Amino acid sequence: MTSNTASNTASADAALAATGDARPTLPGRLLANASERGKSVALREKYRGYWREWTWAEYAHRVACVAAGLRELGVEPGTRVAVHAENRPEWVIADLAVQGLGAQCVGVYPTSPESEVEYLLGHCGARVLIAEDEEQLDKALAVRDRLPELRHIVVIDPRGIRQEGLLTFAELEERGAASGDPLAAFTDSVAALDPATPAIIVYTSGTTGPPKGALLSHLNLVASASTFVGALGGSPSDEVLSYLPLCHIAERLTSVIDSVWAGSVVNFGEGGASFTHDLRDIQPTVFLGVPRVWEKMLAGVELRMADASRLKRALYRLCLRQGRRIAPRRMRGSTTIADRIVLALCELLVFRALREKLGLVRVRVALSGAAPIAPQVLEYLWAIGVAVREGYGQTENTAICTLTPPGDVRLGSVGTALPGVELRIADDGEILTRSAGVFLGYLDNPEATAATITEDGWLHTGDVGELDEDGFLRITDRKKDIIITAGGKNVSPSEIENLLKVSPYIREAVVIGDRRRHLTALIGIELDTVGDWARRRDLAYTTYADLSAKPEVHALVEGVLTEANQRLASVEQVKRFTLIGKELDHEGGELTATQKVKRRAIEQRFAAEIEAMYE
DSSP states (O other): OOSOHHHHHHHHHHHHHHHOOOTTSHHHHHHHHHHHSTTSEEEEEEETTEEEEEEHHHHHHHHHHHHHHHHHTTOOTTOEEEEEOOSSHHHHHHHHHHHHTTOEEEEEOTTOOHHHHHHHHHHHTOSEEEEOSHHHHHHHHHHGGGOTTOOEEEESOOTTOOOTTOEEHHHHHHHHHTTSOHHHHHHHHHHTOOTTSEEEEEEOOOSSSSOOEEEEEHHHHHHHHHHHHHHHTOOTTOEEEEOSOTTSHHHHIIIIIIHHHHTOEEEEOOOGGGHHHHHHHHOOSEEEEOHHHHHHHHHHHHHHHHHSOHHHHHHHHHHHHHHHHHHHHHHTTOOOHHHHHHHHHHIIIIIHHHHHHHTOSSOSEEEEOSSOOOHHHHHHHHHTTOOEEEEEOOGGGTTOSEEOOTTOOOTTOOOEEOTTOEEEEOTTSEEEEESTTOOOEETTOHHHHHHHBOTTSOEEEEEEEEEOTTSOEEEEEEGGGOEEOTTSOEEOHHHHHHHHHTSTTEEEEEEEOTTSSSEEEEEEEOHHHHHHHHHHTTOOOOSHHHHHTOHHHHHHHHHHHHHHHTTSOGGGOEEEEEEOSSOOOTTTTSBOTTSOBOHHHHHHHTHHHHHHHTO
16 A cells, blocks of 8 residues: 555645546546545555555555556557456546546456457457456457457566566556656546547447447446435445455446445455455445345345254254344335334344344445345345345446335335436336436447437336336346247246346346247256255265256256256246256356346357257
């Protein structure tokens, strides 16, 4: 860390006094934070077991130095700079530096294979790539001769790299620091920004084709920031853990957009397998979880409870039963005095300690988004005292659409329109939205842009849903994913899949049945929980495929399916299923980088298994 906090703060004060308050952009807000709360902590990173910190003044100074270094590499307004790294301070520093130069930052998922790296860097015409380490560098070097626009590669962690002529991130920052007064130059650059121009490019998941580059302007980002900070009451006292991919709009919203706007602290843990430990260390006040994260938490608790003493298991079951009984009233904010007494006892006996182990004992705002979540999972979380609210948005509207209002949680709904958002349902059931968050369009794809945004500013979301008389939105499914059976019935596969994935034994479920006489499913087991189940029964196995092939495991999943079918109408029931012998992944092409299923790829990869279910 640098030790010049006071001088950085003074420089920021002088810069703001000279240029006025440049808050219509995130870099402008960063400079304001450096001026107003320069000595307060802005970033933390767990490095070799210890947490190190940077203040807002230091944050702004590092951003300014990186911006100066990038300017020397030829980055100017309109230039694209790609970042290919896991979540870490350098990611967000580079993002804001690029934005402050009037250039556009493009994120590349750490799990992206060489072919996807080539496509993304080539499509956006990135001039500079900031790669995390040897692994990501090797992917870029393998395709560099097919990327004529790529001039420079900057490496964050150079350990193990023997390639000559590469610039490290530290050297880039040092060059910028030696360039004169980088903060003053950065402030001038920020003051000259046109807020209506593109600030970042976020590539869509690519579930039905190649990813498209969504252009988001500075105004889009500011609209998202002001909307969410206002709706959630964000403040400098909030703490968040950065753990979802920063390429995704959801994590960009948490770790950059909202945190800079609210002045809150962003924490970067060691990631990967250390996620649960990071969460316990931080105990964030604001936490956004995708459904997979919440489902994993539920499965983990059930796994630990299976190993607990008989007394602890009994107390847990008793308190959980009471929590579930009271949960509907907690969601509506209508608990009775008797409810509060019961909950206080449950808190003392079980729930507070449980939330502390989950890392959610301080959480003030808990959100679920990016994909539909099963109502049973939400009910469980409310039962143990984690008041999760669902939100709905997408890259193309900068995540601004709906949010469940506090005190009126309705299971199966994603809430009501956020301030400044208009919602309507088209004649074919598609959800349309209009707000200041609607993006500028897709990079070099005017046809897709015209098909997505109407002339009067309405965004076609691609989702099908219903809007009730109270303004609550319910999403049925992706428009392209709706199954029409041979009998002409419309079926939403995601609702059935979510019902199955509530089980701690099921990780993935893909429902099949378009133009067929009945539904079937490809199911992937959850290795940890099914493995534990097998060990308790002395059922030996070697690999994921071996465990999936066990008749006992097939019977276990069949029981889950039978129970789920009892909740479904006849046309929605899954008649047959197949356990797949591999874990779906991004590199294998079965999942997007955001862990969404690529249905076409799945149906091609498992075509023989699907046909066998219909013989």
